[in-house]
Amino acid sequence: xxxxxxxxxxxxxxxxxxxxxSQSQIAKRWQMDADTVRNIIRKHHLSPVPxxxxxxxYSILDIWRVEGVSHASALDLSQHSDLLEPLATAxxxxxxxxxxxxxxxxxxxxxxxxxxxxxxxxxxxxxAIQEVLSEF
Numbered sequence: 001x002x003x004x005x006x007x008x009x010x011x012x013x014x015x016x017x018x019x020x021x022s023q024s025q026i027a028k029r030w031q032m033d034a035d036t037v038r039n040i041i042r043k044h045h046l047s048p049v050p051x052x053x054x055x056x057x058y059s060i061l062d063i064w065r066v067e068g069v070s071h072a073s074a075l076d077l078s079q080h081s082d083l084l085e086p087l088a089t090a091x092x093x094x095x096x097x098x099x100x101x102x103x104x105x106x107x108x109x110x111x112x113x114x115x116x117x118x119x120x121x122x123x124x125x126x127x128a129i130q131e132v133l134s135e136f
Contacts, residue, residue, distance in 0.1 A: 020057035036119045082127035
């Protein structure tokens with residue numbers, strides 16, 4: 001029991017230093033329009049963080065959960081800088097790796113590249129892509 005409380009306190013310290021994002025910041029991170037972001041937030045039942053801001057802000061932990069990031073990864077301080085990077089689209093990766101966006105989407109569909117879907121669009125964490133493509 002004492003170990004569980006220690007783990008909970010450590011997790012609380014880590015999460016208290018994480019940022020909160022407004023809908024416009026989430027839209028910029030996901031490279032989507034505000035209406036799509038609003039629909040995704042509603043679909044996943046994300047609650048705004050209670051605070052004195054005029055506009056709703058959401059915990060980055062909730063955003064990572066929507067993105068499919070595991071809880072263990074979210075609490076790992078060494079991964080925070082990678083996780084806080086904006087997401088890449090198939091077009092971004094196609095330009096970077098000199099291929100077509102369709103090729104990137106096919107690789108994502110075939111699980112060659114780690115990806116996830118947001119509002120019907122495929123998105124990628126750049127650090128995960130770089131890990132996979134460095135193996136080739």
